[in-house]
Amino acid sequence: ATSVSLSPPSSSLRRAQHVVERWLRQGQRGGWRRSPPFWASPPSCTSPPPCTQRTRRWTPTPPSRWTRWTRSSSAAGCVRFRTPTPTLTLTATLPPPQQTNTKRLDSPAVRKHLNTFSLRELWPVIHMWTMVSQRWVQFVWDAVETVNKEGIEGDIVEAGVWKGGCTMAMVLSNMRHNTHRNFWLFDTFDGLPPPSKEDDEKAKVSYDLIQKGLDKTREANRLVENGKWNYGPLPVVMNAMAFTNYPRDKFHFIKGKVEDTLPVTKLPDKIAILRLDTDWYLSTKAELEYMYERLQPGGLLFVDDFCSWGGSRKAVAEFFEAKGMDAVRASSRRPPKPKKRMSQHP
Structure with missing residues (x-):
């Protein structure tokens, strides 16, 4: 009424x-x-x-x-x-919630509907649960498109999910093609653990400042909750995944330090996309040692903190140097525009 x-x-x-x-x-x-x-x-x-x-x-x-x-x-x-300020009184009775649509997500009709959405339209929802910029989330979105179009088999693994925003983008991008891929999410879900002696001085100083409450920057105020850095509790991540309406049995949440959980976890045999975002040396090294060999030919590996933290960069450099390979750094800066050639007049 x-x-x-x-x-x-x-x-x-x-x-x-x-x-x-x-x-x-x-x-x-x-x-x-x-x-x-x-x-x-x-x-x-x-x-x-x-x-x-x-x-x-x-x-x-x-x-x-x-x-x-x-x-x-x-x-x-x-x-x-x-201007006149009329008195307004509104009382309303909300209808009961409707039943959830049980149409299968892997049907052609649903995939055709999802193809009409782009990341730009979904970004207002995704950006609240990620600290990655829209440009780099678009890069991961396109990577999922690539492995689906090229028919690369395997699951999608992300280590270091925070609140699940980047995973949401990969899930929604994958739903445009199929719903049979599994998503493996590794995280402590209790904040970032302290760095080890192999990490750089920048990581140690930043962690100490945040633990003592001396970092008053806007980024620290956004990423610190309950005295924990990059705190993303498991219920928040699960709710973010439920928002995508992807089959719940396709998600695997592994809680704890990755260097402790990887040896005791039954990992997928094939990995199409491996995204690493755990910041520190020990975690990045363990992730590469346990999961890189499962990455399929044509699959994609992302190390988010290669350009940010020395420990992650050191682990990647040591791992690929032992294999006789070079790690490529993807700069966030756009290439400069070519200069126009001036016409020479006689």
Whole structure:
């Protein structure tokens, strides 16, 4: 049931409201090129610069009780024009929740519907659960597209998931093609453990500052919860995966330090995408030793912290150096545009 009661405004207020609404419509069409009405002219301003020009374009800002007009060129002055504030009372009874659609996710109709979505449209939901930029999440999204189009078999493994945003992107990208891949998520789900002696000094100093509460940067305030760095509890990650509506039996959550859980976990025989984001030396080294050989030909390996932390970079360099291979660093900077050649006049 819904009931609405409004106090009727007086005739003068209705007339003034009509003028303001007409003025707003003109502004939405790019109007206000003439001076505002006399009753909306700004008062004499005491703060510099003096408010002498009344033919400037004005922009509205929408407070709740007052309609305020401020000049776009400077904050020299403003005028307040009172609008009617009717009394509004709403009472509603929500309907019971509907039953979840049980249509199979691997049906052609569902895949055709998912193909209409892009990462840009899904980013407002994904970005809350990841610290990776949209550009690099798009890179991982495209990687899942690549392994599906090229028919590379295997599961998708991510070590270091935080709150599951990057995994959500990979799941939603994979749903555009199939739902038979398994997703393996390795994390402590209790924050980032302390670095070891093999990690660089930057990691040790950063960890100590955060543990002592001395890091007051915006990034630290965002990533520290309950005194723990990069704290992403398991229920939060599971809820993020449930949002994708991917089959729940395809998710495998392995809790604990990866260097402790990998030796006792029955890993998949084939891996199509292996994404490592555990920051430190010992964890990165264990992940490469246990899972790199399971990566299929044509599969993709991502080491997110290769450019950020010295311990992760050291583990990757040692691992591939022992195999006679070189690790390639993917820079986040775009290549410079080629310079235009100047025509030489005789």
